[in-house]
Amino acid sequence: MKEIFEQYGGAILTVVAVLALVTIVSTLLKADGVVYTALADLVKNFASAAGVVKGA
Secondary structure (H helix, E strand, C coil): CHHHHHHHHHHHHHHHHHHHHHHHHHHHCCCCCHHHHHHHHHHHHHHHHHHHHHHC
8 A cells, every 4th residue: 555655645635636626616517506697696796787878
């Protein structure tokens, strides 16, 4: 086991870090997530504000 971690420790750590990052991002961006809701509201508000400016 020690030999495996000596040879592949960096790769194992990289894979675990990437998987953790993908999990966190996918959790935040799912349809009922906090970040998704905030981005959707931002786009709606921007679109409505652009419509007001365009109509003026």
